[in-house]
Amino acid sequence: MTAAAAGGVAPVTTAAVAPGAASEPAAGSPAWLERHGLSAVETCRLAQRELARRDERFFSLEADLGDFGGFAFRDEFPDRYLDFGIAEASLVGAAAGLALAGKIPLVNTFASFALMRACEQVRLDLCYHGANAKIFGTFAGLQAGFSGPTHHAIEDLAVARSLPNLTVIAPADAVAAYHATLAAAAHHGPVYIRLAVDATPQVYGESCPFEIGRGIELRGGRDLTLVAAGLTVVAEALAAAELLARDGFTARVIDLHTVKPIDRELLARAARETGCVVTVEEHSVYGGLGGAVAEVLGEDCPVPMCILGVPDAYCERVAPHAEHLRRYGLDAAGIAAAARRLLQRKAGA
Amino acid sequence: MVLSPVSAVPRATGRQAALQEIAHTLRHHVVAMAADSPGAHVGGSMSVIEILTVLFFDGVLRVDPERPKMEGRDYMIFSKGHASAALYAALAERGFFPVEELQTYKQMGSRLAGHSLKSIPGVELATGSLGHGLAVGNGLALAAKHDRLAYRVFVVLGDGECQEGSVWEAAMAAAHYRLDNLVAIVDRNRVQEDGPTEEIMALEPFAAKWRAFNWEVREVDGHDVAALSQELHQVPFTPGRPSLLLAATVKGKGVSFAENKNAWHYGKLNPEQKAQALADLAALRGREERP
Numbered sequence: 203m204t205a206a207a208a209g210g211v212a213p214v215t216t217a218a219v220a221p222g223a224a225s226e227p228a229a230g231s232p233a234w235l236e237r238h239g240l241s242a243v244e245t246c247r248l249a250q251r252e253l254a255r256r257d258e259r260f261f262s263l264e265a266d267l268g269d270f271g272g273f274a275f276r277d278e279f280p281d282r283y284l285d286f287g288i289a290e291a292s293l294v295g296a297a298a299g300l301a302l303a304g305k306i307p308l309v310n311t312f313a314s315f316a317l318m319r320a321c322e323q324v325r326l327d328l329c330y331h332g333a334n335a336k337i338f339g340t341f342a343g344l345q346a347g348f349s350g351p352t353h354h355a356i357e358d359l360a361v362a363r364s365l366p367n368l369t370v371i372a373p374a375d376a377v378a379a380y381h382a383t384l385a386a387a388a389h390h391g392p393v394y395i396r397l398a399v400d401a402t403p404q405v406y407g408e409s410c411p412f413e414i415g416r417g418i419e420l421r422g423g424r425d426l427t428l429v430a431a432g433l434t435v436v437a438e439a440l441a442a443a444e445l446l447a448r449d450g451f452t453a454r455v456i457d458l459h460t461v462k463p464i465d466r467e468l469l470a471r472a473a474r475e476t477g478c479v480v481t482v483e484e485h486s487v488y489g490g491l492g493g494a495v496a497e498v499l500g501e502d503c504p505v506p507m508c509i510l511g512v513p514d515a516y517c518e519r520v521a522p523h524a525e526h527l528r529r530y531g532l533d534a535a536g537i538a539a540a541a542r543r544l545l546q547r548k549a550g551a
Numbered sequence: 552m553v554l555s556p557v558s559a560v561p562r563a564t565g566r567q568a569a570l571q572e573i574a575h576t577l578r579h580h581v582v583a584m585a586a587d588s589p590g591a592h593v594g595g596s597m598s599v600i601e602i603l604t605v606l607f608f609d610g611v612l613r614v615d616p617e618r619p620k621m622e623g624r625d626y627m628i629f630s631k632g633h634a635s636a637a638l639y640a641a642l643a644e645r646g647f648f649p650v651e652e653l654q655t656y657k658q659m660g661s662r663l664a665g666h667s668l669k670s671i672p673g674v675e676l677a678t679g680s681l682g683h684g685l686a687v688g689n690g691l692a693l694a695a696k697h698d699r700l701a702y703r704v705f706v707v708l709g710d711g712e713c714q715e716g717s718v719w720e721a722a723m724a725a726a727h728y729r730l731d732n733l734v735a736i737v738d739r740n741r742v743q744e745d746g747p748t749e750e751i752m753a754l755e756p757f758a759a760k761w762r763a764f765n766w767e768v769r770e771v772d773g774h775d776v777a778a779l780s781q782e783l784h785q786v787p788f789t790p791g792r793p794s795l796l797l798a799a800t801v802k803g804k805g806v807s808f809a810e811n812k813n814a815w816h817y818g819k820l821n822p823e824q825k826a827q828a829l830a831d832l833a834a835l836r837g838r839e840e841r842p
Contacts, residue, residue, distance in 0.1 A: 281697060284728075292686045292720035299690020299704075302626075302675065305697075307690075323717075326680055327687055331669055 211334070214306070214388045215256050230377040230408045240401035242379035242433055243340045247271035249383035250308050254279050259306045260387070265293045267311050270340055270399055290320035297335045298327035306334050306387065312346075313339025313355035313396050317362055328392045329365045336386045342372070342396030343432065343484030344512065344530075347523035351516040355396070360489025362394045363462050369393040369414060370462040372483075372491070374436035375405040378459060381412035389414055396432060400523065403437035405457070417465040419472075423454035426541055426548070427472040430482040431458045431491045434527065439482050441534035446541055453541065464494050470502040478506040478548040480541050484532060487511040508544045510537060566609070570776040571839045573644065574604045575832060578805050580640035580653050582820065582828045588657040590819035591665075593809050595709060596637035598740035598773070598800040602707060603641040605779040606736075612705065616646035619672045625702050626691050628676045630684025631709035631738060632666045633817075638674075639663055647673035682715025684708065685735060689724050692733040703786065706735045711743030714752045719764065722793075726765035731787035734794045735766075738773060740802035744816045758797050766795040773798025807831045 227233035238245055251274060254260040262268075262275045264285040276283040286293040290311060297307040309316060316339045317324060328335050339358060346353035362370045369389060373379040379397060386393040411418060417429075420436070421443050430439040436457045443453040454476055458465065473479055479499065483491040492509030499505060512530055527533045531540060577600050585591035606612050606627060613625045629638045636656065643650045648671070655661035662668055666679025676687050688706040695702050712718060725733050739757065741748050748754050761768045767788035771778045779798065788794040802816070803809030806828045809818075820828060 284693060286720075286724050287727075289720035289724065291682070291717035292689070292724045295683060295686020295717065295721060296690035296693065296724065298676075299687040299692070300694050301690070302687070303691050303694030303698075305690075305694050322680060323683065323686070326677065327683055330677060 211390045228408050229380055230406055230410055240376040240404055241399055242373060242376045242397045242402060243399050244271050245376040245380040246338055246383045246397055247275065249380045251275050251278060253387050254282060259304065261300055261305050261307045263293055263297050263307045263309045265290050265311045272310055290315050291323050294320040294323035295327050298331060298333045301333035301335045309335060309337045312353065313342040313358045314353060317358040321361060325365055329367045332367050332391050334390050335392050337394045338397055339394065340397045340399055342398060344517065344526040345398035345400065345523055347526060348520055350520065354517060356486045356512045358396060359461055359485045359491065363489065363494060367391055371395045371460050372432035373459050374457045375402055375433060377406040377410050378412055381410050382459065385412055385414050398433045402433040405437050415460045415463050415465060417468045418457040419454065420457055421455040423452035424476055425451040425453060426545060427454040427456060427476045427479045428482060428537065429456045429458050429479055429495055431461055432484050435482045435484055435532055438532060438534045439537055442537035442541060445534055445538040451545060458491065461491055461494055464498055466498050466502060469495055469498050473499050473503040473505045478544050480508045480510060480537065480544055482510045482532060482537055485511050486514060488514060506544055506547050508540050510540055567777045570604055570609060573608050574600050574776065575836050576644060577604060577637060577640040578832050581636045582825060584636040584653060584656040586820040586825040590817055591636040592633040592817050593806065594742060594802040594816045595631060595634040595740065597804045597806060598802050599634050599637050599707065599738045601774050601776050601779055602736055602738060602798055603637055605776055605783055606705060607641050607645045609780045611783045619647060623700060623702055626675050626704045628684040628688050628706045630678050630706050631712055632678030635665060635667050638667060642673040681709065681712040682717040685718055685721035688733055689721055689730060692730040693728060695732050703732045703734060708735055708737045710737055710739045710741065710748055710754060713737065713754060722764045722766065725793040729791045730793045731791055734786045734796065736796045736798055738800050739797055740800040742802035742811055742813050744813060746813045761795045765792060767792045768795045768797060770797045770799065773800035774804060805832050805835045
């Protein structure tokens with residue numbers, strides 16, 4: 203009898219390097235990045251394969267988007283790779299069934315489809331039942347750039363955050379995405395991780411102290427705090443802090459990779475010590491990171507805030523991802539400009 | 552491991568009468584729940600009674616009420632979760648929880664909600680939002696195939712429920728993965744909340760739809776316990792394919808004023824209606840005893 207079948211849960215080994223992979227360089231090291239690149243979905247898929255090698259409970263579940271990094275899993279573990287075709291309700295429902303049977307399904311599809319097309323299956327079959335399934339949503343935010351609003355996912359954090367039992371993670375780069383995948387696997391219960399296909403700026407190296415629910419202070423500062431979550435925007439927040447330093451302001455930068463459960467203590471301390479907070483996310487300004495931080499600070503330590511994200515509208519004009527970020531003020535210059543306006547408000551308050 | 556069910560009806564002469572007697576008891580419980588609570592889904596509960604009776608009391612489901620999470624058990628997913636009164640009656644009579652607890656149906660503080668909670672012994676999946684059960688059944692059946700385990704998965708669907716597209720996504724996947732350890736039983740009572748299924752959103756040719764999805768389909772009188780027993784003891788109907796049992800039933804079966812009436816999809820029985828319903832059930836029992 204397996205521990206899972208008996209009602210218990212066998213722990214998942216989470217060492218960052220697979221046993222027997224002696225030639226595998228340390229995660230996040232230059233050699234590792236040389237080998238695996240800076241695409242978060244690719245490093246997540248790498249972690250999925252490592253998990254599957256160690257533990258037969260891991261299954262990869264797909265909805266005809268396995269070509270986004272999933273074929274290596276299929277080739278190595280064909281009997282644990284299940285494609286449900288273009289049918290997300292079927293995909294997520296089956297994940298719940300596999301989880302009920304003690305398996306750990308890794309559900310891979312686009313963020314917009316997993317969280318919105320199959321929202322009710324995520325809500326009831328996975329979250330209500332506390333199913334030990336992990337959802338990996340690719341093309342989160344505006345990463346799908348040219349593809350337009352059907353493939354943008356600017357609502358997924360709001361949806362995910364409102365679902366009880368669901369842990370919600372937005373890793374900052376491909377290195378963090380790798381560690382987040384391992385951490386999600388070791389956590390019993392449903393987890394949502396938002397990802398992207400294209401390479402995104404590197405934030406972490408060999409040291410990535412990723413722990414679910416614990417934000418990471420990337421840079422110290424006393425004048426304001428920049429709180430960011432997700433690919434690209436954490437790196438842009440760090441770059442914005444550099445721009446602000448030229449003006450003589452010290453900006454604290456927090457990678458709040460776990461949007462739920464949120465790190466209340468870290469946020470309240472930052473607000474108390476710096477007096478104002480800018481949040482940055484590639485998501486609607488409603489219901490995502492900004493809303494989550496405002497909920498915490500409104501209760502624990504109210505300070506002037508600025509929520510940077512995608513305005514409350516669908517994005518009608520085609521553009522590459524970088525142009526979308528510039529347009530919405532989510533690049534370093536935009537973040538720094540918003541921070542300066544907030545600093546003026548703080549000074550006048 | 553002994554999988555023969557506890558307190559199931561012995562497979563001997565008189566078995567049909569004994570199963571009918573259990574069905575009768577379950578209908579009594581549904582009447583009581585529909586009268587003594589804010590209301591119940593009377594129509595769909597009454598139509599599915601014999602299906603549940605044969606699954607739980609005729610040795611079809613290999614389950615043990617003393618060990619509801621027993622490894623290797625068969626799974627029964629009651630996808631038409633609105634008919635919870637019938638499900639609770641069957642689970643209680645089978646011994647998953649005390650029969651007296653049925654009196655708490657929809658009462659404050661009770662776990663017996665109008666649509667089943669996940670925490671009720673014998674409930675494998677909380678259902679009520681329609682169109683979820685078959686896909687989850689696929690996952691359970693896929694796990695059994697992968698691990699070469701012998702358990703089966705039974706999913707009870709409503710006919711109106713099959714208007715949900717997710718049912719057909721799951722039907723496609725079950726056939727694709729050749730899940731012959733999966734059995735779906737459709738309670739074909741032909742009436743949904745707003746009227747006859749064929750007027751609201753036609754399902755026919757219904758059996759042909761399932762056949763076109765590569766399921767092995769059999770049709771049965773869903774109130775004939777002997778016929779249901781014969782079919783459900785023969786699953787899979789064919790190796791390599793999921794089995795679909797299309798059970799022709801009567802919405803509100805046994806309660807004269809509720810039969811085939813969409814107005815009794817859901818309702819609360821007043822004292823006069825409760826008395827009439829009990830008299831109707833007694834008459835039905837009499838007809839069964841003296842066919």
